[in-house]
Amino acid sequence: MYTNQLALEAALMELTLRMEEQGSSDVGENISGVLQTIGENAGHIKQGLAKLRGKDL
Numbered sequence: 001m002y003t004n005q006l007a008l009e010a011a012l013m014e015l016t017l018r019m020e021e022q023g024s025s026d027v028g029e030n031i032s033g034v035l036q037t038i039g040e041n042a043g044h045i046k047q048g049l050a051k052l053r054g055k056d057l
Contacts, residue, residue: 002045009038 012035020028 002049005038005042005045009035
């Protein structure tokens with residue numbers, strides 16, 4: 001799940017750069033906001049996975 005989130009973040013960053021190159025700064029700003037949220041959530045997901053690995057499921 002964490003790896004998928006990182007891949008999604010990279011794809012969105014590429015989209016942001018391309019949109020900004022084409023002059024769509026408002027779209028780029030919106031995607032940048034989403035990327036910030038994804039980055040914040042990635043840390044929580046990583047912590048949750050580490051806790052799950054420590055438990056005997």
